[in-house]
Amino acid sequence: MEAYTAKVREAAQRLLRETKVDLVMGFQRGTIPLMSQPVLIRNANEAERLHWDSCCGSNLANYLPKRKERIAVVAKGCDARNIVVQILENQIKREQLYIIGVPCLGMIDRRQVLGALQGREPLSVSETNAHLVIQGKGFEEKLERSLFLQDNCAICIHRNPVLFDELVAEPVPEQTEVDRYEDVRGIEKMTADERWQYFRDLLAPCIRCYACRNACPMCYCPTCFVDESTPQWLGKGIDPTDTTTFHFLRAYHLAGRCTDCGNCQRVCPVGINMRQLNKKLEKEIKERYGYETGLSIEQRPPLDTYRPDDPQQDFK
């Protein structure tokens, strides 16, 4: 996917020169390998800083809500769906945006790569469509790209952006033979007590740093419920009841809004797979309302729609 870099730079230069946009949101090389980082470019001369590879997993939609400028944003499939939700929720206007769509083959899970290197330090990384070549002091390792994808990318069914003004490449084939809910069904089969224990163990390492919330493009409330003090809804420490409440409440706030971009899990310093909570709600929304998040700016999401002919009669 490194080949996209030239296309992204070219688009950024063109848009800034023609003053079609005030700034371009994209990625630049990180200060260490495997960590490309978000960058805002305001000057066409700076477009050379833009970069694209398989380590651009961060979700740039996170930086959009309530901005006033005209923005060109580089968007993968998941990012584009988040932008759709933000448009539906009036956080940004479609007219403000120029979406540079990136057909995505999945992003690399840095932790898995580091695990495979068994303590050896990567100093540079290059890639082809099928492989990653990692070089370090006294070693070169060729890894199969598809085996090191982020968990959410491995089960992604919307790799191509759904909303864009231009694409940097031809669309990639979508994955059709993936089972998105295997783990969720396993949890559904548990008894109430087993499930309680399962979630206790899942969330036990949480240190309440809120990195997951801060990285989430859908968590844009000016004041999050966890930060409110009048009333204070839940304690600030790592009491398991407070931690559980935080994660579950956040998951409910994301029902029908989460696109499984995986940014929460990606940034978690203790490696909690909180995506399982979001995926359960994604599955419910799909089964109950036949709705998949962020595919169209024409259709209102099910949880902000009321129909007088609501079929549920026994809702006493």
Place this chain on the structure above:
Amino acid sequence: MGIEPGRLHFSWISSAEASKFVDVARAVSEEVRKTGPSSKLIKKLPEVA
């Protein structure tokens, strides 16, 4: 999330439906009483001498 069945209830009651509110509140409290004291989502405050 592992809360035992019967402890959590949802209802939709209009502000004009006072008698429905009474019925539902009564039924819910009976039902919850049957499930006994809760052991989940309980937070123990630090004990102060």
